[in-house]
Amino acid sequence: MISLSASESSTATTGAAAAAPPSKVGPYVPDAPLAVKVENVSVTYRTTFERTPTLKTAIVRLGRGERAVREVQALKGVSFEVPVGTSLGIVGANGAGKSTLVRTLGGILPPTSGRIEVHGRISALLALGVGFNPNLSGIENVVLGGLANGLTRAQVRERADEIADFAELGEFMELPIRTYSSGMRSRLAFAVSVHMDPDILMIDEALSAGDAKFKQKAAAKMQDLMSTARAMFLVSHALGSIKELCNHAIWLHKGELMMQGTPDEVTAAYTKFLQVGEDAFSLEDL
Ligand SMILES: Nc1ncnc2c1ncn2[C@@H]1O[C@H](COP(=O)(O)OP(=O)(O)O)[C@@H](O)[C@H]1O
Numbered sequence: 001m002i003s004l005s006a007s008e009s010s011t012a013t014t015g016a017a018a019a020a021p022p023s024k025v026g027p028y029v030p031d032a033p034l035a036v037k038v039e040n041v042s043v044t045y046r047t048t049f050e051r052t053p054t055l056k057t058a059i060v061r062l063g064r065g066e067r068a069v070r071e072v073q074a075l076k077g078v079s080f081e082v083p084v085g086t087s088l089g090i091v092g093a094n095g096a097g098k099s100t101l102v103r104t105l106g107g108i109l110p111p112t113s114g115r116i117e118v119h120g121r122i123s124a125l126l127a128l129g130v131g132f133n134p135n136l137s138g139i140e141n142v143v144l145g146g147l148a149n150g151l152t153r154a155q156v157r158e159r160a161d162e163i164a165d166f167a168e169l170g171e172f173m174e175l176p177i178r179t180y181s182s183g184m185r186s187r188l189a190f191a192v193s194v195h196m197d198p199d200i201l202m203i204d205e206a207l208s209a210g211d212a213k214f215k216q217k218a219a220a221k222m223q224d225l226m227s228t229a230r231a232m233f234l235v236s237h238a239l240g241s242i243k244e245l246c247n248h249a250i251w252l253h254k255g256e257l258m259m260q261g262t263p264d265e266v267t268a269a270y271t272k273f274l275q276v277g278e279d280a281f282s283l284e285d286l
């Protein structure tokens with residue numbers, strides 16, 4: 001009897017461990033104090049461009065440039081709240097407004113209208129290390145990034161080695177970033193962001209470029225950070241990562257908030273939408 005239940009429980013444990021590794025991401029607590037509040041936020045990009053003249057209009061206008069304005073409403077009245085302890089997954093097709101949302105939350109892009117409250121220091125890891133200076137070496141960018149994030153010179157010196165180790169760049173750390181592959185750039189961007197003691201960590205598709213081994217290491221680091229960070233935002237097309245690393249999720253579509261809920265609910269609804277949606281999605285959109 002006892003031995004049977006022992007073997008049963010050990011089988012059950014092994015089975016569970018294989019299906020879902022023990023997650024350090026705690027539960028989503030809806031009534032915890034807020035880390036971030038997004039209220040009716042809209043972002044409109046206005047791009048002016050020189051209309052390419054046809055031969056005829058070029059002759060008619062005799063070289064006078066004609067400026068056209070293209071407006072894109074990237075976010076349309078988006079509202080949601082992020083309580084402390086939330087690891088928020090953000091899903092949606094290309095052009096849905098995910099990166100715009102992350103840039104706006106990170107204070108890089110002001111909302112056109114609406115309000116954002118952020119309680120804590122944000123470290124935004126933007127897609128593939130936007131913000132790096134391509135002509136400076138990896139180590140120089142690390143120092144600049146650290147100082148820009150409010151670390152002291154001593155703290156930066158202390159962490160530079162740790163960052164270089166984590167990014168696994170070896171002597172490439174001494175070379176200009178323009179010589180890096182996109183995978184190397186994203187490894188460095190990830191390493192910098194997670195070593196800045198962020199209160200709120202935002203990761204925009206940065207893990208998609210790494211190899212499988214680095215992705216695993218990055219996921220483990222993110223789970224570690226969740227025990228100290230106030231909140232985390234993860235934009236990813238890898239719905240498995242969203243389910244593994246997040247305890248809440250939102251789905252954006254064409255600038256609108258379609259749904260929020262548990263990662264299982266949201267990824268299931270999104271997947272179903274992709275399969276039956278009237279819009280034709282290309283592989284790239286997935
Ligand atoms: N800097 C920009 N200038 C003009 N339009 C932009 C800019 N960045 C993004 N957009 C447009 O805003 C929309 C949302 O883009 P984005 O936030 O990058 O979506 P996602 O990250 O979900 O793919 C898209 O239509 C895109 O073309």
Ligand SMILES: [Mg+2]
Nearest residue numbers: 098099100127
């Ligand atoms: Mg994007």
